[in-house]
Amino acid sequence: MTRIALDLTINGELHQVMVELHWSLLQVLRGELGLVGTKENCLEAECGVCTVLLDGKAVNSCILLAHQCRGRSIVTIEGLGDPEHLHPLQAAFIECGAVQCGYCIPGMILTAKSFLDECRGRVPTEPEIREALSGTLCRCTGYQKIVDAVALAARRMEERHE
Amino acid sequence: MGFEFHAPATIDAAIALAQTHGAAARFIAGGTDLVIQIRRRRLAPQHLISLSGLGLDTITETSAEHAIGATVTHNDVVFHPAFQRELIALTEASAVVGGRQVRNIATVGGNIVNASPAADLVPVLLALDAEVDLVGTNGVRSLPLDRFLLDRGRTDRRDDEVLTRVRFAKPPAASASCFLKAGRRKAMEISVICVAAHLTGKAGAGFAEARIAVGAAASRTFRVPDAEAAVAARGEAAFAEAGRLAARAASPIDDVRASARYRRLLVTTLVERALRRCRDRLKQAGR
């Protein structure tokens, strides 16, 4: 099949990839760009492990066509922090014991980041956090420590006015 | 599963593309349902015509009505201040479409045009007597949502027509709305039953207006005129009867999500409950 050049801005960098028109953003991230931090599972927007930020908002990259992302800004887990400079969410997830197998964690952290950014510094309640995360499934943790981690990160980010 | 992906710059260009490719083309807004249907091989369009970037993504209002552009996302609706103030049912319905990630992409127009009997926003829009605007090669037309929706997955839209907006009159100050949904878990659900209600208060018994819409209980979302008339005439005393009338009007199916019998029971319960909640909201607002 023919491939078409597509410019995608990912984690602040411009990438030119040759993609087939029906490819999802997830396929491009994992298959073409080797960014395997974004995970694949149901491929039907039911589990959320493929979540990335599109112009700052959490979206399922498995059902977004790569071409729908032309000219928009994408952030994956690789763009959120690194081992030496963890984002407050990443640090909180570790501290609260919210990470078990870890497969849902990149999607979960980005889902949480999108939500906390929408909160604009306000510390959300537990029911609000649960509702915001309900599109990303975790099978290991029962969500409790994930919710605690998001709340902790929210408090810290509020203190730092991030 | 190959297709061409077109990103036209104007609505006219989009319509022209649709006319050129006919049944081989589909419009795509968010694509959250369309892409999945293509993946599952239930649909095989050869051309996708993107409706993004055509200026259909705004919520506007005049003194008389609200208008939601077709590519407004569900999350846009959830966070719209005017809706949060005056039309909470709209936000309640938009807030339970899929998960948050889906709501950041999926659109109001898509929810309508898909015409799933379980579409969450449709009962609310139907209860608001919404109208849809369409643009096609034959020009512009508007029709009530109630006439636009035909059956499961079918609307009155022609292949070359783009749904551009859905509009509804601003509700009177003394009115309240409510949306309720039942599913097998508390999030990420395709409705087993969903119900929207809208009441406009008046002095004395009854209500100036009562509107009830039921989703996922028939092959399309429907209003319940006899229940509405009963509630308008007799007020709260008719709430339970309204539930029963709505259940009688329903023709639910048995499927892996629920039995028809349970769906009918839910219609009865949720209609009554939605009406009560509207009544409570009216009281809270001092009406």
Place this chain on the structure above:
Amino acid sequence: MSSLARRVAGRRLNRIDGVGKVTGRHVYAADFSLPGMLFGKVLRSTEARARIVRLDVAKARALPGVRCILTASDLPALRFGTAVKDRAVLADGEVRFVGEAIAAVAATSLEIAEQAVRLIEIEYETLPAVFDPEQAIARGAPLVHEHWDRYAALPVFDRLGNMPGRCSMTHGDVEAAFASAYRIYEHRFSTQLVHPGYTEPRAAVASWDGNGDLVVWANTQLPFDMKNMLAEILDLPARKVRVIVPGIGGGFGGKLRVGVEHFAAWLARKSGRPVKVMTTSEEELLDAYPRQPTIVELKTGVSRDGRLVARKGRVIVDCGAYANSGPPTVAIALQVLAGPYRSANLALEGIAAYTNKGSTGSFRAPAGPMANFAVESQIDIIADDLGIDPLELRLRNVFREGDEGPAGEKVVGVSIEECLTKAADAIGWKDRKPSQGRGKGIACSWWLTTGGSSGVYVKINPEGTVSLVSGAVEIGTGALTGAAQILAEELAVDLTDIDVTDVDTEVAPFDHGAQGSRTAFSVGNACRIAAADLRRQIFAIAAQQWGVAPEDMVLQDKGVVLGNKRMSLAEVASLSQRSGGGLISHGTAIQPMPAHDPSRVKNHPLPAWTSPSFHAHATEVSVDQATGEITIERYVVVQDVGFAINPTYIEGQIEGGVAQGIGQALSEEIVYAEGRVLNANLTDYKMPTAMDAPRVDCILVEHPSINGPYGAKGVGEPPCIQPPAAIANAVAAATGVRVHALPITAEKIALALHGEEK
């Protein structure tokens, strides 16, 4: 931290692999790839029971990009399996369930492979099928395996026709006891098919090297078992198979056995290229290792003062078309059914049944939730009938220390009374008031800490770090962090000084696998043994250096100390490396099997439980009387963990296990109709979301085991056992509706409350 916490073990420390996971750098098998890799897809049966009359791959083979297509005729005719060798890699002439693998394709892209699968032409001749396990075991049922008697199987299993395993546990005289019982209760319960629900699909990359050796990177919980199984399937000596686990996104017992590794291996062998195969969500719900649906019939006799005097029961597990772990699972069901209760007279029977549905496996606590749902529901029914408090009825009958278990073994480390009492207190059991739509329920259980051996190599490096080479996979529980905490404790270093390697069967010592709640326990024990030997080596070197005897030396603060003499471990390691090859040791551990009375059990592979744990759950629910919707208002778990190696990750196991149990209790089910799955997707296979899972109050009891490291007991499986029964009991208290068949859906409650619709 643990009430028995030490310097490292017992503390809430950060897991050792957390940073990689939160930054997206941790590589899972699903992420793994090799240059030049092909992609494999499998053609799966659309018939539940049929003969394949035509299978034509010509068009598929001709598709550009296709490098290899395999059908049964391309492979040696052999059958593999755990209890029974009843399964072929690709269906040979006949299919036994919808979703069974018939052909495998490798191509240069996944899309081409999928397209090729669609081009394979196939015609079936339908054969009589059986979908109901009770029908399957009745006389005259069509045989799911016509030649079942030709299959090799483990001799412990008693097989006949559509029953790949029958077993029993009996003692005393139940009939006499029933004859003199005050009351007798007979009930039937059933549970449904549920999927482990891991978020990472099963994945494997297989590659053959120039020597004809196979390397497989896979997300398996049992790399050594996988190695042996692949060797058997590929007709190779085991020495030519190497299994590496890069990372695994959840297993829960669903990634124990061969899933896609054999497809990848065969496609790689025939194509000469590395091949990657992954499952889709649909394939997971058609052909994976879900929990067996179960039917339990339980007859219990009680004395006037509420003692359980006799129990007769029959458990049928529906294995699906291939036995896999059905036969051992139904055997374990018997111990769960006996419960943590004294049983004077017992006659329990277990039957594994074949049906023409997808195969099943060992999802977390196999048999646990199913049998517990029956026994703990019934005891509440009994309590209600006798007018005795359900808590009190349990307390009257539970084990005391040293009691006889169902197989005559001595049950030790018993803490069930404490667990029940604490759970009841925490939920406010005494404050129960009858209230429409609100109710409390309790359920208790016991479970084993699976045996099997674990080996580790431990080396102390000249830079002061400690390398732990274990054959056990970290599946997410934090078990390897726990084992490392134990090792750090023993060697007087910090947890952050320990590096744990990925599992590679070529270099790691054997481990029985990350299953059965055994990992932290067993690897921890092996670490203690290895550490003891390292201490001996360290003291010998220090003794030589200082010219003293090694007695009275201790390890302290990353060094060896004697009086005011001190040498760092790094220094000792360096010395050792220069002169003697380095500080390295090997540790192994295995639990002794408790003695039991063999006359009480027939055909039971695991009659006596090692290092049992005890636990009680208590919950308060509210039920919407009109819609039947159930909300879990409070959930309490009291679990005896022996020694809480790392309370944070133990809580994680409890919170996660309860969520899975709630899924089984309320919303999950793989629904079959006439042999077809109606909901093979995550839209309609409904696992709990963040809005469905309640907060769980975890209360850890530390009643030390004899055999566990620092007294630890197995932790991972138990939390998913009791939720169905606890919730069923709470719902019954809230509504008067007693559900005997899982899941307890809002529909069942609403229709029960409202009878016929008007």
